[in-house]
Amino acid sequence: MASKPFIALATTVLFFSLIAVNHFGKPFHGKLGEMEIVPITDTVGPESVAFHPVGDGPYVGISDGRIIKWQPNEHRWISFGITSPNRNHIAVVLSGDKTGMLLKYEQESKQITVLLTNLSFPNGVALSKDGSFLVFAETTKCRILRYWLSTPKAGNLETLAQLPGFPDNIKRSPRGGFWVAIHSRRCKVLSWILSYSKLGNALIWVLPVDVITKAYSVMSKYLGSGLALRISEEGVVLETLELESGNKMSSISEVQEKDDHLWMGSINMPFLGVYRL
Template identity: 25%
Template sequence: MPISQKVPTWALAPAVLAVLAVISYQTIIAPENLKGTKNILSGAKTIPLPAHGPESLAWDPQGEGPYVGVVDGRILKWSGDGLGWVEFAYTSPHRGNCSKHEVVPTCGRPLGLRFEKKTGDLYICDGYFGVMKVGPKGGLAELVLDEAEGRKVMFANQMDIDEEEDVFYFNDSSDKYHFRDIHYVTICGERSGRVIRYNKKTEEAKVVLENLLSNNGLALNKDGSFLITCESATGIVHRYWIKGPKAGTSDIFTKVPGHPDNIRRTPTGDFWIALHCKENRIGRWMVYNQWLGKLAEKTVSLKLLVALFNGFKPHGIVVKISGETGEILEILEDKEGKTMQYVSEAYERDDGKIWFGSVFSPAVWVLDRK
């Protein structure tokens, strides 16, 4: 081409737009890169499920399981490679139109699961009905409570049980949204989440912590002196003191680098916190600018909103924090999402294996670190 011949402006436009798109993605949308992580989760074993969304895992007092709750309202039990998954319980008698792939509100949505060791009862936080329980033989769960201090429990999420005191604590993540709109809870900016204490003897439900922004995971520490709960929107982990000179007060325990889901205490007393995804700039803009979050709520589909938050690159990530100081001890990833995506819980067993659940995927995963 002669030097004097000029390239038409219209021919440069696609190249300029392509460069701008790459820059915009890397600076605004792409998930953040974290230092010091271990990219090992892709090596976990996958155990497929006959339905989506094993959000939480639990083992019964005999050590059998795991049990998981899935999107069609059932609790399934893993009975080993021979029998696979068998139906154990369900939270709604209305089974006619339940889907194994997406939530139908009348079928319920079991989220956090906890077994009570002394009775063998399984307690279930259902994202539509409230806190429920079912006996050791399974079947249809019964309602324990769906209201606290005059406010309906709209979004029961995760819980933990103090068997010595005969009480349990659970999250009600929103007084406006149910589970299906979980990501709108994250961006709406309304601090309507609360932690509720339920006394099983007196049947009294008391709010102990409130004004939380989409609080999700919850777990007691090893001696029951405090609990921690995390905000999915901000990554902040709050500590509420139950016993001792600070009883009845709260403080910030730590902050994790992403949008946290469930919390599980390890056998040694630390905590695993599952992250739905890492942070990115566009997600922070929506969380910390309420007008933008409200605009996205009205104009962006839930599917697109999820994609924006994970940078159009679903991945797996969990964080281990100290049970004493909140210090981040370890971060495990599947950066490319080859095996794990949308991790909702990490449950470490005494044998060193870590089991992982997912809010969307039709599988659980097992990582044997020994």
């Protein structure tokens, strides 16, 4: 009888091979010019970018939970903080986990209020221009949700946009609407697996989480999508950003627009990508 490690390895190879077969061959349309690369020293996965209002930074969130900051006078990155290490997003997606929540934090009272529960991998939050609602990605279900904060609709939740892949982060664009980064496309095989939570949990039982994570880390360099969408506050696609096949940037995790540039993060690259609009 085959040993469990052998079964785990064989299942891992088969699982990601099936996804790859369904992913490759998707059309890529080059709509951007040359990408400037901003190296991140001794690490991979600069997922997100933030700038201080007075011009400090940028600050970069790394996929291992650390935050680093650019020191212009020293021309180097320094450690700034750490948030949540040892995250296993693959297991969350495969298991069909619905324990996600949307929380509100009151700065003055230091009180936390639970606004929404039973969410499938909620990811990224952005406010509308007038502050009447917020939007966030529900990654597993490949959609953007809108939660109303004011107006007669206050407290209501609705689907703003259904997406062709798994959204990672969402940021408001200074030109209007929101930039949504698509980590990878939703292929037929993965859609089938996600429709049966028992199958996803069986995969997690057969395959150790660290094996799945490492295998996906390698495969995501090929499976990852160089795709992002700018959608309006009503969910209409305003702009599509899709990189050419073979471009160095894959598994886009965030698009942050600042001063006519798009700063692009990734979960598996050792650099940020910067494009001039």
